[in-house]
Amino acid sequence: GENVEQHPSTLSVQEGDSAVIKCTYSDSASNYFPWYKQELGKGPQLIIDIRSNVGEKKDQRIAVTLNKTAKHFSLHITETQPEDSAVYFCAAKSREGDYKLSFGAGTTVTVRA
Amino acid sequence: DAGITQSPRHKVTETGTPVTLRCHQTENHRYMYWYRQDPGHGLRLIHYSYGVKDTDKGEVSDGYSVSRSKTEDFLLTLESATSSQTSVYFCATNGGESAEAFFGQGTRLTVV
Numbered sequence: 001g002e003n004v005e006q007h008p009s010t011l012s013v014q015e016g017d018s019a020v021i022k023c024t025y026s027d028s029a030s031n032y033f034p035w036y037k038q039e040l041g042k043g044p045q046l047i048i049d050i051r052s053n054v055g056e057k058k059d060q061r062i063a064v065t066l067n068k069t070a071k072h073f074s075l076h077i078t079e080t081q082p083e084d085s086a087v088y089f090c091a092a093k094s095r096e097g098d099y100k101l102s103f104g105a106g107t108t109v110t111v112r113a
Numbered sequence: 114d115a116g117i118t119q120s121p122r123h124k125v126t127e128t129g130t131p132v133t134l135r136c137h138q139t140e141n142h143r144y145m146y147w148y149r150q151d152p153g154h155g156l157r158l159i160h161y162s163y164g165v166k167d168t169d170k171g172e173v174s175d176g177y178s179v180s181r182s183k184t185e186d187f188l189l190t191l192e193s194a195t196s197s198q199t200s201v202y203f204c205a206t207n208g209g210e211s212a213e214a215f216f217g218q219g220t221r222l223t224v225v
Contacts, residue, residue, distance in 0.1 A: 001172065006155070034213065043117075043203055043216030044156070087156055099144045099163070099207050100171070101214055103156040 002027040003093070005103025014112050020075040021107045023090035029112045032093040033066060034101070042105045044089055048075070080111045086099045115218035119204050126159045132191040134196050134220050136204030144207040145187040146171075146214065147179060149200040156203065162187055194224045 003026040013019045017108050025033075031052040034074040050057045050064045050073065061080075069105035077084055087108050092102040116139035126132050135149055136145060146161040148171075160169030160179040168179050176198060178190045202216040 006221075009153075010190050041218075043205075043218050045216070047215065099209065100146070100161060102157060102158075104160075105153055105155040 002092050002102035004092050004102050004104040010108045012110045013080050019080055020030050021075045021088055023104050024072040025092040027094050029095050030092040034091050035075050036089045039086050082111050085111045119217040123221045126194050129193050131193050134189040135186045138185050142150045142206035142208045146187045146205040148203045151200050186221050196224050199224045
């Protein structure tokens with residue numbers, strides 16, 4: 001099955017700086033890569049996703065990049081704000097018709113005021 | 114949260130007792146999932162369902178069973194709870210049109 005590794009496990013940034021989280025996946029057939037944000041006491045929520053036919057996608061202050069050759073994808077948060085403090089998970093879906101997601105271990109992001 | 118309700122939200126139980134967690138959705142989503150969340154492991158899939166009475170195992174299914182008798186309800190049962198099953202359990206759904214999963218608020222289970 002798919003194996004997703006995520007780094008770093010914790011990340012502390014100064015407000016206004018950028019944050020980058022990186023993930024690698026093992027199954028070259030994976031074609032969908034979402035990122036979820038989990039706030040304290042809540043369930044994860046989708047913040048951005050990318051499909052394998054696209055190299056980069058941006059939504060306001062967040063962006064995701066995908067390198068299929070190297071089998072890695074990254075989340076970039078610019079101009080970080082205190083409300084960006086949360087746990088972030090990357091995930092990968094292996095093949096068409098399979099709606100199971102394999103998740104990374106998560107990154108705890110802390111934005112210092 | 115796509116109309117997903119998990120119950121109970123918190124539970125403390127003793128080792129060896131059976132426990133059932135309930136997930137109820139109002140979105141008529143075809144796919145439903147149970148994950149457990151543990152520090153350092155992220156979200157790991159326990160079981161999932163791709164339709165009424167259609168279920169399959171995930172990566173950490175030992176000690177768990179599931180049932181789905183209606184589209185809206187997906188039950189997770191720990192037949193005989195063990196301390197290693199102390200965790201936060203999340204239900205998720207997916208409508209099938211895209212791969213986006215919607216999560217419930219979670220159930221914190223403590224086995225003592």
